[in-house]
Amino acid sequence: MAFQSMIDPTPIVSVIVPCRNVAGTLVRCLDSIRAALPSGGEIVAVDDGSTDATGEILKAYVEDYACLRVAASFGRGLSAARNAGLALARGTYIQFVDADDTVEEGFCTQMIAAMDRDKADYCICSFWQEYVDSSRAGGEVKLKEPYRYTSAEEIRRLYLPRLIGYTLGDVFRRLAGQDVFARKREPGYVWRCCFRRAIIEQATVRFDEAIVLNEDALFNVEYLLAAHSMTSVSVPLYDYLLDSRTSTVACTTNDARRYCANKLALLRARKRLDALAGGTLAPLYRGSSVFSLAEIALRTLRGEVPRREGLRFLAAYIKEMFK
Numbered sequence: 350m351a352f353q354s355m356i357d358p359t360p361i362v363s364v365i366v367p368c369r370n371v372a373g374t375l376v377r378c379l380d381s382i383r384a385a386l387p388s389g390g391e392i393v394a395v396d397d398g399s400t401d402a403t404g405e406i407l408k409a410y411v412e413d414y415a416c417l418r419v420a421a422s423f424g425r426g427l428s429a430a431r432n433a434g435l436a437l438a439r440g441t442y443i444q445f446v447d448a449d450d451t452v453e454e455g456f457c458t459q460m461i462a463a464m465d466r467d468k469a470d471y472c473i474c475s476f477w478q479e480y481v482d483s484s485r486a487g488g489e490v491k492l493k494e495p496y497r498y499t500s501a502e503e504i505r506r507l508y509l510p511r512l513i514g515y516t517l518g519d520v521f522r523r524l525a526g527q528d529v530f531a532r533k534r535e536p537g538y539v540w541r542c543c544f545r546r547a548i549i550e551q552a553t554v555r556f557d558e559a560i561v562l563n564e565d566a567l568f569n570v571e572y573l574l575a576a577h578s579m580t581s582v583s584v585p586l587y588d589y590l591l592d593s594r595t596s597t598v599a600c601t602t603n604d605a606r607r608y609c610a611n612k613l614a615l616l617r618a619r620k621r622l623d624a625l626a627g628g629t630l631a632p633l634y635r636g637s638s639v640f641s642l643a644e645i646a647l648r649t650l651r652g653e654v655p656r657r658e659g660l661r662f663l664a665a666y667i668k669e670m671f672k
Contacts, residue, residue, distance in 0.1 A: 363440030367430035371448040381451035398424025428556035460543035470576035511535040514634030537566030605653035
């Protein structure tokens with residue numbers, strides 16, 4: 350169910366903003382997007398069953414600004430809200446913003462310009478990371494390296510290993526004391542990326558609603574399996590505000606049952622993508638499967654999940670690994 354303003358029927362970009370109980374940050378977020386939006390762009394906000402003033406703020410905002418369209422996803426979660434936004438979006442390009450964050454002025458234009466310049470299907474940028482509770486120092490999160498690939502083969506060989514997971518070799522390097530986590534991975538947040546909607550629709554790429562952690566990286570991987578080129582912008586264009594006490598990562602990690610269930614769902618999702626890629630992805634995430642199996646076992650031994658339930662998770666995970 351959606352209502353909309355009269356806007357350009359073919360916007361250059363659709364910026365999708367999932368919203369749930371974000372009344373305290375929403376206006377600041379929308380104002381920053383509006384300042385970054387090129388002429389003919391649109392904002393697609395999805396109210397995911399908010400119980401605070403989020404809905405009222407969106408209704409007031411849509412009356413004042415023709416660039417905003419609003420939909421509802423009725424409390425089904427972040428991935429479902431993003432999928433609802435994708436169903437409504439009409440832009441040539443797709444970008445995502447979380448409603449408690451803000452963006453820099455060049456967020457849309459610089460990434461779109463880079464994609465146009467390099468005839469690229471995908472773009473990724475650096476970003477700013479700040480902590481609400483000041484528990485850790487923030488700062489710029491830079492690209493691991495500049496990216497400019499002109500073939501699907503290059504993307505699969507050189508970039509997907511940074512997103513899909515860890516290899517068995519990474520496990521041994523970790524056991525030898527090397528920090529493979531910081532060295533290898535490129536944070537796969539979708540909000541630091543720009544996509545072509547035509548590819549999303551042609552490949553029917555959507556967020557896996559069973560996944561609550563790493564759903565962004567999976568979306569990126571599935572999209573990139575259909576892409577033929579990518580580029581990057583080294584300038585930080587997104588302002589990521591992280592509350593280490595209430596983030597999805599913290600909440601899921603602290604809920605052992607949910608954490609173990611997500612690990613199992615994540616393995617199944619990776620195997621689905623491996624099938625799409627003709628079996629070429631499995632070596633890239635086998636180490637992640639080992640890490641996850643060890644984490645489930647450790648949480649069971651610590652009593653963070655009931656023993657029988659933990660053993661069921663372990664059995665299901667091992668069965669899925671060797672299926």
